[in-house]
Amino acid sequence: LMVGCSSGGNTSAPAAGEGGSGQAASTDGQEIQAKIGVVGFLSGSGAAYGEAQKAGLELALGELNEANKGKLKIELKFEDSAGEKEGAINAVNKLINQDNVVAIIGPTLSGEMFAAGPVANEAETPIFGISNTSEGINDIGEYVFRNSLPESIAIPTAMKAAVEKNGLKKVALIHASNDDFSVNGYKVMKATAEKLGLEITSEATFANGDVDFSAQLTKLKQTNPDALLVSALYKEGSMVVKKARELGFTGTILGGNGFNNPKVFEIAGPAAEGLIVATPFSPEKKDDKVQAFVKAFEAKYNKKPDQFAAQAYDSLYIMSQSLLAAGKADREELRGQLAQLKDFTGVSGKLSFDEKRNPIGDAVVVVAKEGKFVPFE
Template sequence: MRKIAKKSYLLISVFMLILLAACSGADTTGDGDSKNADGTVTAKIGVISYLSGPGAAYGEAITNGFNLALDEINEKGDVKIELVIEDSAGKQEQALTVAQKLMSDDDIVALLGPTLSTEMNVVAPEADLNGIPIMGTSTTAAGIPQIGEYVFRNSLPESLAIPAALEKAVAAEDAKTVAILYGNDDLFTKSGFDTMKEEAENMGLDILTIETFQKGQSDYNAQLTKIKDLNPDLILASALYNEGAVIMDQARKMGIDVPFVGGNGFNSPQVIEIAGDAAEGLIVATPWFGDKDEPKVQEFVKKYEEEYGAKPDQFAAQAYDALYIMAEGLKNAGEADRDALRDALAEIKDLDGVLGKFSFDKDGDVVMEPTVLVIKEGKFQLFE
């Protein structure tokens, strides 16, 4: 009798648990897949960002962009997203460690980041192997979306940005000769150099010298002296903002007055903050221009300034749009499932964002036109 009573009690308990689950208004499958009774998809997304160390301004802007978009998306209610944010400190090993931690959580349906192409080069293969969609919002080195079918990016690659900037600079200066300066210990800056060299050669420019440096270097006297003696029409520089700003400052102090054409790492207000007047005349290409006279852009700028007390840069704008792209993917997938989200992301076409209309190509790379800017009177302006 005791056994029968115990079995009856267990059956009743199981029945009550099933009933409670059915009445809870959510359906959870254990693969990060949940949907509310009203059809709203809920999802956790992991973020890997460069939040401490010398390049933390990138990660701060990116995280701000995510958080601003998060509030808006959750308020609209089509999808509900929770972000789980981890710091990579701009280091490959740490980026991989936190990525593995995030990927081990079955409730996390996708990853955003990491910040640097060098980090993405080790994290993306792991994400692809684990079948979790990963989107770079600031990774612009060649070949990243080609790592695997789960790898995407919405950041404009150097292969599109640098040629656009160089074409305009050459036309404006009637340039015939260039010197190239790049960081040779970073995938991102090395990739930028590769594009600069290839494009300069394609345009028939005479490359007078190629100079290299390392992350954290503070003295560029030897490289800049050689460049000054050769007197090029333009200096092409592939660097993160820390080194790039110092290079320009030292160049101007040495009397080098030719224009710099920068890679994507120069697209930060920190360049102006560090280099001051020495940043004047820097030419860059970017998908983002905060002074664009479009309601969507100006609304974003206003909200960002109110929230963070500064104007958004390219990295904040790309992150803001990236979370909206993820939200669109979740909405179209109809569930917080990794495979379904990957397929939905691949189908996104002409989504309106603050950067303009956005689509992915067949490789998961961005389809977008760059805008060429110049630093003039202490701020980024259209280069015309």
């Protein structure tokens, strides 16, 4: 089985399940040694997503290796995909064939998972998305999992709340047309607008990497919408928000889950005020588990965790629990345990999977206020 040939291949690697170092099976009371690969957007325009994920994973790693001493030792192997499909494919191939990992966490973007997920699936290696929110992720195959709440749940929750509280009737849409996540978010926004009986006054697109959005936003503003619905990653999304305010748009701005990172406040500045998004995680949540996590995260990194750190943190707890239940670091056994996961409660809420391994969970709606997201109520 030769998969993902675009990486240049790695034909001499041991086949999956034959017990290389990352899969060292433990028997009777021996400490299980599990090497897990991580593919993250660690450099480039979305590096803050990857950094948050790495921070969440490393915090969980320290806690878990301490708590599971003598039973399970996890080692993480990080690879930077730079947010590129090709980078994600290469990283997945390397982790599976060279590092012989038992499973992979990531990659960060839905588009990367659409490209690299099939490679892991073909190699019968569990791959676990922690921020892939597009429709269709789980359709890649039965080795593909995710704990990230789909936009199909998050966006309608935010839009309903905004319609109720801000009395929206007319909306304009803008999205990045060359990013799978942004395109999916846009489709959800449009379908939800139609379902809620909102009038769509105009639509516009841009490409990731663009820096000038004046033409599109001028056109959208002329149609007098009550709200601007933005489906984008944080860099372009924040610049769109900033420009819209500069052009004098005073209505509601609502975005997808790409906005759930503090970089939004850095890039958009005061223009972020009032921005509405849905997220499965809020560091403000009055919950013991959440507050213990926030405290530990702040002690280690001197800042509050975002959604991406929280979902990353939860994913390693899920891996750990599933590896312990499997009793060995084996790809097939781990897949079986992950598929059976029921009612896991993490810092990003309660999680269970439907029959297609899609996560079921709740979103909370938050609004940007004075440099942070607070509950929208």
